[in-house]
Amino acid sequence: MILDAIEKRYSVRHYKDQPVEEDKLAEVLEAARLAPSGSNLQPWKLVVVRDRATIRSMVHAIGGQQFVEQAPVLIVACMNGEGYNLGHRYEGAVIDITIALDHMTLQAASMGLGTCWLGNYDGNEIRALLDIPSENPVVVLLALGYPDENHPHRPRPRKPLDELVCWEKFTG
Template identity: 45%
Template sequence: MEFQNLIKNRFSVRSFKNTAIEPAKINMILEAGRLAPSAVNFQPWHFIVVQQTENLKKIKAIYPREWITSAPVLIIACSDHSKSWKRRLDGKDSADIDISIAVDHMTLQAVEIGLGTCWVCNFDAKKCSELFNIPEHIEPVVILPLGYPDISAPEKKRKPLEEITHWETF
């Protein structure tokens, strides 16, 4: 798929068909995240693949929206703050930026192979760490539900380029 079309075809999917995802497709998505760039190439991420029924049900305890249970696979994308690059001038931690780049690669890969997903960041991260045995120095940042979309893409509403672009200075 041409890159511009890939971007245009990506949308937040919140309804999935009751169809299993082939392991090869899950691995392609994970590989896309693995290959993402990160600050100083530190790659401070971990991905937890959740597909067993009892573990999928645990997600409702940290994100109580009914739609998420229709996804046959969830990936919990985590940042390892002990391994991320910190900017010397002010100590800014690049972990959130790095995991965002990796997750974006994963979402675009999902679209290219016919799957849908939706970034979920509004969840109980502390409870997530408890339920999925995530070490204290690793932060769950995004839950990425994956599946075959059971809905059509809505029309995207985006600001015009001239409203958000500034040349040379703000």
């Protein structure tokens, strides 16, 4: 059930020293491929980084977040085209990429893998390290691997539904 994967998903910041199997990585990437996008443009390119030295060299560019070094896989999501236009250049592409990555996080959670969205990064430094062309801006990064159970997850509280949903008209 989808809600099971949603409930299991959390931002993993401690990973086991265990590689992600090729078939599982392929399923996570397939979830992105199947994600909806405006006009079916799929305006993304995913750079999958598994080389430990490369991941270590990226830590500085990712705001010094040391836990990233533990992740056996780092996925860099870049724009590959502008996407549909919502009045602001690239807005549609950014929305589509976030949908694709959310699909990936849920697929990963359903298979016992953990992920962490990384939004604190220097896009120019990441592009230089991975030879990403300037016309393909970095949108978000995703750490992927097996969660380390020695660092238990404590669920964060969520607002009750009645604070998040209004019926028929907006109410404050």
